[in-house]
Amino acid sequence: MFNIDVRSNKPIYEQLVEQIKTGVIKGYLKNDDLLPSVRKMAINLGVNPNTVAKAYQELERQGIIATIRGKGTIISYNNQIIEKDISRIMDKIKPLVVELKYAGKTTEEIINEIKKICDDLGGNL
Amino acid sequence: MFNIDVRSNKPIYEQLVEQIKTGVIKGYLKNDDLLPSVRKMAINLGVNPNTVAKAYQELERQGIIATIRGKGTIISYNNQIIEKDISRIMDKIKPLVVELKYAGKTTEEIINEIKKICDDLGGNL
Amino acid sequence: MFNIDVRSNKPIYEQLVEQIKTGVIKGYLKNDDLLPSVRKMAINLGVNPNTVAKAYQELERQGIIATIRGKGTIISYNNQIIEKDISRIMDKIKPLVVELKYAGKTTEEIINEIKKICDDLGGNL
Amino acid sequence: MFNIDVRSNKPIYEQLVEQIKTGVIKGYLKNDDLLPSVRKMAINLGVNPNTVAKAYQELERQGIIATIRGKGTIISYNNQIIEKDISRIMDKIKPLVVELKYAGKTTEEIINEIKKICDDLGGNL
DNA sequence: GTGGTCTAGACCACG
DNA sequence: GTGGTCTAGACCACG
Numbered sequence: 001m002f003n004i005d006v007r008s009n010k011p012i013y014e015q016l017v018e019q020i021k022t023g024v025i026k027g028y029l030k031n032d033d034l035l036p037s038v039r040k041m042a043i044n045l046g047v048n049p050n051t052v053a054k055a056y057q058e059l060e061r062q063g064i065i066a067t068i069r070g071k072g073t074i075i076s077y078n079n080q081i082i083e084k085d086i087s088r089i090m091d092k093i094k095p096l097v098v099e100l101k102y103a104g105k106t107t108e109e110i111i112n113e114i115k116k117i118c119d120d121l122g123g124n125l
Numbered sequence: 126m127f128n129i130d131v132r133s134n135k136p137i138y139e140q141l142v143e144q145i146k147t148g149v150i151k152g153y154l155k156n157d158d159l160l161p162s163v164r165k166m167a168i169n170l171g172v173n174p175n176t177v178a179k180a181y182q183e184l185e186r187q188g189i190i191a192t193i194r195g196k197g198t199i200i201s202y203n204n205q206i207i208e209k210d211i212s213r214i215m216d217k218i219k220p221l222v223v224e225l226k227y228a229g230k231t232t233e234e235i236i237n238e239i240k241k242i243c244d245d246l247g248g249n250l
Numbered sequence: 251m252f253n254i255d256v257r258s259n260k261p262i263y264e265q266l267v268e269q270i271k272t273g274v275i276k277g278y279l280k281n282d283d284l285l286p287s288v289r290k291m292a293i294n295l296g297v298n299p300n301t302v303a304k305a306y307q308e309l310e311r312q313g314i315i316a317t318i319r320g321k322g323t324i325i326s327y328n329n330q331i332i333e334k335d336i337s338r339i340m341d342k343i344k345p346l347v348v349e350l351k352y353a354g355k356t357t358e359e360i361i362n363e364i365k366k367i368c369d370d371l372g373g374n375l
Numbered sequence: 376m377f378n379i380d381v382r383s384n385k386p387i388y389e390q391l392v393e394q395i396k397t398g399v400i401k402g403y404l405k406n407d408d409l410l411p412s413v414r415k416m417a418i419n420l421g422v423n424p425n426t427v428a429k430a431y432q433e434l435e436r437q438g439i440i441a442t443i444r445g446k447g448t449i450i451s452y453n454n455q456i457i458e459k460d461i462s463r464i465m466d467k468i469k470p471l472v473v474e475l476k477y478a479g480k481t482t483e484e485i486i487n488e489i490k491k492i493c494d495d496l497g498g499n500l
Numbered sequence: 501g502t503g504g505t506c507t508a509g510a511c512c513a514c515g
Numbered sequence: 516g517t518g519g520t521c522t523a524g525a526c527c528a529c530g
Contacts, residue, residue: 047515051320054514089225100214107243113218134513174523175523275477287516297507304505306518339471344492357490357494361486388529
């Protein structure tokens with residue numbers, strides 16, 4: 001379910017944080033879903049347990065998961081968190097669109113590209 | 126003209142690379158424009174000359190600038206480079222749009238957001 | 251295994267890049283071989299770690315080595331890279347042969363010299 | 376007659392030295408041929424006169440040219456110099472051929488490539 | 501003055 | 516421990 005690229009220049013723990021968040025946003029991971037323990041996840045991914053622990057801590061700090069004594073780590077977020085995340089995504093898109101405009105692309109051209117991306121996803125949603 | 130944020134977690138040399146590339150894409154920097162010398166740029170930005178040199182070397186490697194013996198460093202790129210950069214921008218936008226879709230946003234909502242961004246730039250372009 | 255000549259007018263980092271590439275071409279270094287860490291290599295060669303780091307980064311940029319998080323730096327290339335390198339060698343030989351011809355050497359004389367070089371290597375290959 | 380590439384990482388004075396030496400080896404420049412004055416050459420090439428002067432000094436040091444009071448700078452070499460240069464060319468070719476061998480090329484393959492280069496020159500010689 | 505290279509030494513994130 | 520980044524400062528070739 002999770003793919004780690006040890007050759008990437010992006011830290012492993014960040015890759016894991018991002019993938020779990022994406023799983024939540026996409027709906028693959030729902031509230032109360034149990035995540036693999038740090039050790040199991042580390043073995044699954046072939047990485048150091050410290051690295052998984054760091055990712056889980058970061059996710060807990062962000063209010064996406066929670067550690068429940070005697071149970072393990074579960075997905076636990078509220079919609080505010082997700083909304084905040086969506087607006088964070090828009091914040092990432094904005095400067096990129098601005099750059100396209102400056103590069104001479106028209107609004108129409110940009111919209112068309114976006115539409116194409118959405119259409120490619122089409123049926124799945 | 127260039128802003129460096131030494132507190133950012135993004136390396137200084139990368140910030141400079143990105144800002145010069147953005148200047149080129151936006152058209153502020155044109156072919157044959159002379160860049161400040163490594164030393165002058167370093168003083169302007171308040172950073173070490175080595176850091177500026179690293180940025181300039183990276184830009185030269187990317188085919189954006191060129192070192193001319195006895196003259197200094199100039200902007201020197203061809204449109205292929207810029208086209209490649211535009212498609213790199215689209216590649217960054219794509220996964221973000223995908224995430225918005227998965228999060229439940231409709232194509233229409235996304236398009237509207239993009240339009241809003243473009244309209245805000247409106248008159249300048 | 252590696253020899254650095256600090257008196258050479260060729261930069262140290264370039265000497266190291268070249269020797270590692272030669273090691274790959276000659277087959278001494280194979281894919282997934284672990285290179286000494288930047289620090290160890292620096293001590294071995296008696297040079298500054300920054301200099302070794304610069305060489306490693308250049309090799310990574312060229313697609314000869316890769317940095318694996320939590321493991322270190324390994325040889326990692328594909329044959330395309332090697333083929334490209336061989337054709338680069340031929341490109342270096344060409345103008346030299348041309349010069350010999352212009353200097354009055356006959357094709358036969360040149361071939362004989364080349365043969366002599368090959369024969370001297372003889373048994374080792 | 377001479378081409379200088381100010382974007383090259385090879386110093387301009389070296390480029391000029393090399394091209395004049397090549398001219399001599401190829402026979403375009405013969406003993407007692409008059410070279411343009413430092414100033415004229417500098418203007419022709421669009422470079423700094425100091426740079427041309429440096430090249431001429433280097434050539435004089437190598438015994439290829441001579442400065443004659445009241446006459447200017449002339450080509451002036453003896454065949455020993457040329458012979459030495461030819462052997463210097465062979466010294467450059469040798470490690471390249473060695474590398475090809477190590478890369479798995481057979482002697483025959485290498486010879487064929489060399490022949491191809493010589494044949495392409497064919498008629499001119 | 502200009503860029504290129506190198507050293508010594510430091511700090512940091514990552515694993 | 517590992518590589519990445521940065522500074523301060525130096526030296527050098529080049530033009």
